[in-house]
Each structure stands twice: as structure tokens, then as C-alpha cells.
Amino acid sequence: MSSLPQPHGGVLKDLIARDAPRRQQLFEESETLPALVLTERQLCDLELILNGGFSPLEGFMNEADYNGVVTDCRMADGALFSIPITLDVSKEQIEELGIKAGARVTLRDFRDDRNLAIITVEDVYKPNKEVEAKEVFGGDEEHPAIRYLYNTAKEYYVGGKLDAINKLDHYDYVGLRYTPAELRAHFEKLGWTKIVAFQTRNPMHRAHRELTVRAARDRQANVLIHPVVGLTKPGDIDHFTRVRVYQALLPRYPNGMAALGLLPLAMRMAGPREAIWHAIIRKNHGATHFIIGRDHAGPGSNSKGVDFYGPYDAQYAVEKYKEEIGIEVVPFQMMTYLPDTDEYMPVDQVKAGTKTLNISGTELRRRLRTGAAIPEWFSYPEVVKVLRESHPPRHKQGFTVLLTGYINSGKDAIGRALQVTLNQQAGRSTTLLLGEQVRQELSTELGFSKEDRHKNLQRIAFVAAELARAGAAVIASPIAPYEQSRKVARATMEASGSVFLVHVATPLEFCEKTDKRGVYARARSGEIKGFTGVDDPYEVPTNADLVVDASKQNIRNIVHEIILLLESSGLLDSNGN
Known part of the structure; x- marks a missing residue:
């Protein structure tokens, strides 16, 4: 019997595994149906619905689930879920494809025209985007997710459950792309029972290694480095560079302590709401602990320099639902380097007057841009090599x-x-x-x-x-x-x-x-x-x-x-x- 935590809702909704015997029949049906070609963000959402990463979801949210999640972080049946997972369509698409309650529509990959799933439409509804913007993202129109909501997302949403036909094809880092079921099986094979998941969309340096090792040792656990390789914040370093960094960093962990898996998530940068979502996703992948840092999944500040979220709002949000989610929050400890002892320590444990060193993100980008030296106390040479290859002077x-x-x-x-x-x-x-x-x-x-x-x-x-x-x-x-x-x-x-x-x-x-x-x-x-x-x-x-x-x-x-x-x-x- 598995010692890992149960998925959110009790059952992993792995639609690909569930529909395996029917896939040929479904494929033949999909060829006869009108097809909706999905955007990149919709594909990210679809993949995590199909493989169970968004359990207990089995499709895109209908109006009742959407309204409940927007206003109260709960679906119509009371299940906790903090981000609306919606399939947006235009009026023209509705008319052209005959999208209405009871219709079945093929969902197709824009990259290779493969049929991925069939949605059985439960309803077509026009969301209140003003309410969604305020309740989910905080209401500041400079927020990137709100700009997307108003300027990119189409005016109607389609709700309905999915029948899976194919997995999405990836051609990069295939060996690191674990579904929740595959990652759970991997943990079982390794004999891991406590797993601290680390969310990141940025390169990792020595301080990140130190804080994750410290978190694992304090809890007698192992580390899952689980970076987002779907859509992140505009301007973020590309995932190819970041994954090469993670691969270079992995041998620096004690033997057998850490594993690397990639998460094809389309981030919304929704701060506290997103942190709850991330915790649910990591639990579905088998994690027992989740590191949540300062301004977790926040987009920073607006043009007036005002932060979209408070620095610890995300920690408070997940802590509130900790028992219901069934995952333990690990507060992210800001680490600083002590040159006199050549070690990293949490900032709050450093005695007053102790000499410390740090390099800001802005300073690191300047050094990469100009070719200036990046000291080994800050990052490992193999990591710096990867960054310099992708960021020439x-x-x-x-x-x-x-x-x-x-x-x-x-x-x-x-x-x-x-x-x-x-x-x-x-x-x-x-x-x-x-x-x-x-x-x-x-x-x-x-x-x-x-x-x-x-x-x-x-x-x-x-x-x-x-x-x-x-x-x-x-x-x-x-x-x-x-x-x-x-x-x-x-x-x-x-x-x-x-x-x-x-x-x-x-x-x-x-x-x-x-x-x-x-x-x-x-x-x-x-x-x-x-x-x-x-x-x-x-x-x-x-x-x-x-x-x-x-x-x-x-x-x-x-x-x-x-x-x-x-x-x-x-x-x-x-x-x-």
C-alpha cells in the first residue's frame, strides 16, 4: 500500500490511463467532430487535466464550478480549488463549431494538428471578468493575468468533462516529464515517503541548494525540484536554459537526496491564490511538504512601485487550508552568505554585525551582460557556464x-x-x-x-x-x-x-x-x-x-x-x- 499522500479529492484523475482501452474508438469519433484548436495556455491546462495534475478536475470548469472557485475557492461540490480552469472561446467559434450544451467537440493541438481529447459540453457561459479580476488576481489592471483576461482571453467559457485520446507530445527533456502517477511510482521505487517540493521558474544558485538541503534535513525528507516549464512571467529566462541549470546543480546535492521533474504549468502569477493551487498540484504529484517563499508566484510591483501582493500573503493562504490540502508548508528561508566561515545561513539566524555577502538579480544580470566575474560562493561554476552560454556578453x-x-x-x-x-x-x-x-x-x-x-x-x-x-x-x-x-x-x-x-x-x-x-x-x-x-x-x-x-x-x-x-x-x- 502506498505511503504517499492521497491525491486531492482522494483519487488521481488520470484520464489518459482511464480511457486507454477506448482511445482508438475515441480517436475515430474525434475525426468526425468539429475541432477547436487550442492555444498554448489551453494546452498547458489540458495536459494537467488529462494526467491528473489538476485532480479532482476531469474537464474545464462549468459555470457553477467557475463561480464557486472565483468567489470562494471552492467548486460546486465543495472541493477546494483556487484558480478557475476555463476554456475560453469566441462567439465566432461557438457559431462555427456548433458549441452548445450536449455537443461533443474535438480539442486539437495547434502545433501538430493532433486530436488530444473530446469535450462533452455542459454549458457555454459569459463570465464576469471584472469579478474574476478582482477576486482571483486582486483587481489591479496592470497585473499580467488581468491584462490577459481582458485583452487575450475570449468572451465566452465552455465547461465540460473530457475524454482523453492522446498525450501531448514533447520533444525536449522527455525523461524529466513525469505525470503525477509516474512521479508517484518513481518515489515508491526510491522508497521516499517524505518529499519537499520546491517550486521555481528561475535558475537556482548555491543559496537555493542550501535552503532546500536544510529543509530536507530538518524534516528527514527528500527534495523534489519541480520547476515550471509551461508559460511563466514575460521576461523570465527560457526553460531550456533553466533546465540545463537544474541538471548542472543536481550533482551538488548529497547522493540520493534530490530528484528533478518538470511541470508543464501555465502560471497566472496570482500570488496567494496561486500558492494554494501549486500546493494542490504538488500533493497530486506525491509531495508531502511544499516550500513557499516571500511573494510566492507574485508578479512583483506595478508601475507605481506598489506590490500586487503582501510578501507573506501566499504563506498565510496555504497555511489556512493546510489541513484540507494535506500538505505541510515549509516557509522559504532567505539565505545569506557568511564569507568568514564560507557558509550560508538563514538571515534571521545571523548575529548582528556579522559580515555577509549577496548578489541581487539585477547585479547578476549585469555581470552576465558585461562578462564580469560571478564568484563561486554565489553560484557553482557549472551553473555559471550554462548561464553564460545562454546570455552572451x-x-x-x-x-x-x-x-x-x-x-x-x-x-x-x-x-x-x-x-x-x-x-x-x-x-x-x-x-x-x-x-x-x-x-x-x-x-x-x-x-x-x-x-x-x-x-x-x-x-x-x-x-x-x-x-x-x-x-x-x-x-x-x-x-x-x-x-x-x-x-x-x-x-x-x-x-x-x-x-x-x-x-x-x-x-x-x-x-x-x-x-x-x-x-x-x-x-x-x-x-x-x-x-x-x-x-x-x-x-x-x-x-x-x-x-x-x-x-x-x-x-x-x-x-x-x-x-x-x-x-x-x-x-x-x-x-x-
Whole structure:
């Protein structure tokens, strides 16, 4: 008989295991049904419903369960659950797929078009998002989950139980992706009876190792490092890097003390509500203890510097329901390093006047960015190596220079000269995306309407972002006449590296006067329609990083100004590379 705690609600709702004999029959049925293609967040929720991670849930919440969870952390049958697990759909999807009570609808993976489950619709309802925002997340409209609720989540929710067809396919770290049943079996095989689960969405360093070891030893338990590898907070380090860090750290634990398993959770950053949810999920995976830290699963502070949640709200919330959940809360102890004794200790146990050292997250990011040393007392060399591989120093990071201006303003000549200069200095691959070249190769079907110009610029932004992500220098020189289009493109490119908007502000009169190809004359005569500066506007950038004018400066001087801008941003090293 298992010595591990019973799942939440008493039974692990492993729908994949339960439906195994019927899966072929269900698959055949799924091919005949209308299909709803799931988003990434919906897929994360679906996976944890199907494998029992969200036990006692057997599907997406109907209206009665949703209302109970939102207002009172309880489903209609009284079961404790703190986060609404909902399947959001649009009015168009409802009408197109015939989603209504009693209907059966296939749920499909957007990544590979595999049918994963069939939902038997119990109800379709319109949630009160204002109440959900206030009760679940606290009501501050700057909260990322509230922004998602209002700006991304669709207007209707669909409730209903699921019939499982397939598990989600993963191609990364497959050996670390345990379902609750698999992880419980793993613990049984190891003979573990007390398991302290550690939730993380960040890299772990020596202090994290020390606090988890201390927590395990104090309770004569083992450690489950259980990081989230689904959707986390925007700006978090990617899970590939984090998992490599956890793998590098694992041998630093005493032999047989710790195990690593990955959790495909879509976090909501809901603070105390989320902490209750995390505790339930860890209990379903077999944990007996759960470490809850300061501001657990909180998104930090809003634009006014006000924290979304109190520092210990999460601990208080789980402590309130500790007996009902059946998991013991382990308060996260802030650890600090004592250089005189080369050890870590909880902050509240350090005597006044004792010398301590620490490195903040901001300082660590600065050291990674600049290549500055990261001491071994803070993190292990093998961990630092992984982080440096994924966070190259500034002078090795990709970036984009976006040149915008009239035709014949000199932007193409500047782009070519800048490419030559960067290639001469070496150090990184340099790509030039000339406006006309992109038109010929990527956008041949597009015209010169405002909509088509927008599409063309976004294609350039996408290519530039992909190249910059790989560490390349990208120079793009479209006309890009519209402010809003430039803003959207810049946001796309900034997700992969620094972006510098250079307005080549050569006056229209000069561009037209020196036009040797005669395109302005053809536009003036009406032969060319929708020509920027003639019968189509150019909106002057309001946020350019550099403004240059080829009618007053030569190309060499303009390129030098751009090089100085890159150097001052740390993107070129001291040798100009």
C-alpha cells in the first residue's frame, strides 16, 4: 500500500490511463467532430487535466464550478480549488463549431494538428471578468493575468468533462516529464515517503541548494525540484536554459537526496491564490511538504512601485487550508552568505554585525551582460557556464539598426556602408535587408496601400528578430512611413535584441532633386500611385535614436555616428568588434 499522500479529492484523475482501452474508438469519433484548436495556455491546462495534475478536475470548469472557485475557492461540490480552469472561446467559434450544451467537440493541438481529447459540453457561459479580476488576481489592471483576461482571453467559457485520446507530445527533456502517477511510482521505487517540493521558474544558485538541503534535513525528507516549464512571467529566462541549470546543480546535492521533474504549468502569477493551487498540484504529484517563499508566484510591483501582493500573503493562504490540502508548508528561508566561515545561513539566524555577502538579480544580470566575474560562493561554476552560454556578453548579442526615410534619402547607401564597416570589424554575422530587395524576395504580392506597407514592415521585423536572436547584426532600410507600423515592428524586434531607429531625415526636396532614376518624376506625373512624399504621407518618427541628414553629412560620417551609438550601448567591444 502506498505511503504517499492521497491525491486531492482522494483519487488521481488520470484520464489518459482511464480511457486507454477506448482511445482508438475515441480517436475515430474525434475525426468526425468539429475541432477547436487550442492555444498554448489551453494546452498547458489540458495536459494537467488529462494526467491528473489538476485532480479532482476531469474537464474545464462549468459555470457553477467557475463561480464557486472565483468567489470562494471552492467548486460546486465543495472541493477546494483556487484558480478557475476555463476554456475560453469566441462567439465566432461557438457559431462555427456548433458549441452548445450536449455537443461533443474535438480539442486539437495547434502545433501538430493532433486530436488530444473530446469535450462533452455542459454549458457555454459569459463570465464576469471584472469579478474574476478582482477576486482571483486582486483587481489591479496592470497585473499580467488581468491584462490577459481582458485583452487575450475570449468572451465566452465552455465547461465540460473530457475524454482523453492522446498525450501531448514533447520533444525536449522527455525523461524529466513525469505525470503525477509516474512521479508517484518513481518515489515508491526510491522508497521516499517524505518529499519537499520546491517550486521555481528561475535558475537556482548555491543559496537555493542550501535552503532546500536544510529543509530536507530538518524534516528527514527528500527534495523534489519541480520547476515550471509551461508559460511563466514575460521576461523570465527560457526553460531550456533553466533546465540545463537544474541538471548542472543536481550533482551538488548529497547522493540520493534530490530528484528533478518538470511541470508543464501555465502560471497566472496570482500570488496567494496561486500558492494554494501549486500546493494542490504538488500533493497530486506525491509531495508531502511544499516550500513557499516571500511573494510566492507574485508578479512583483506595478508601475507605481506598489506590490500586487503582501510578501507573506501566499504563506498565510496555504497555511489556512493546510489541513484540507494535506500538505505541510515549509516557509522559504532567505539565505545569506557568511564569507568568514564560507557558509550560508538563514538571515534571521545571523548575529548582528556579522559580515555577509549577496548578489541581487539585477547585479547578476549585469555581470552576465558585461562578462564580469560571478564568484563561486554565489553560484557553482557549472551553473555559471550554462548561464553564460545562454546570455552572451553585450558585445556578442544580436541587434537591429532600422533605417527609415524617403526614397533616395541615402538610407540604402548608409545601410551598405554600415554593413561593410561591421563586416570589416568582424565578430558577428551582419545581414542587410534593403527595402526593394525585401519587396522582390518576400513581398512580391504586396502593393503600396497602408495595409500592405504594414505587412511588409512586419515581415522585415520578423526576419530581423530571428537573425538577431541568433546573434547577428541586422541592418534594415525600408521606407517605413507610418509611426504605428514602426512601433509594432520595433516591439517584435526588441523581443530578440536591441533596436536602434535611425531617421534618415534628408529633406524631400533634396531626395527629389538628386533622383537619377526618375521615380519622383514618374510619381509627380501620376504614373506611380501611392508614392511616399508625393501622394502618400511620411510620418516623421517621434522616438528616433539617431537623426541624420545625407544632404548635410557624408555617408562616412553618418556611419561613424551609428558606430558610436552601438559602442556606447556596449554592442561593440573595445576593439570595435
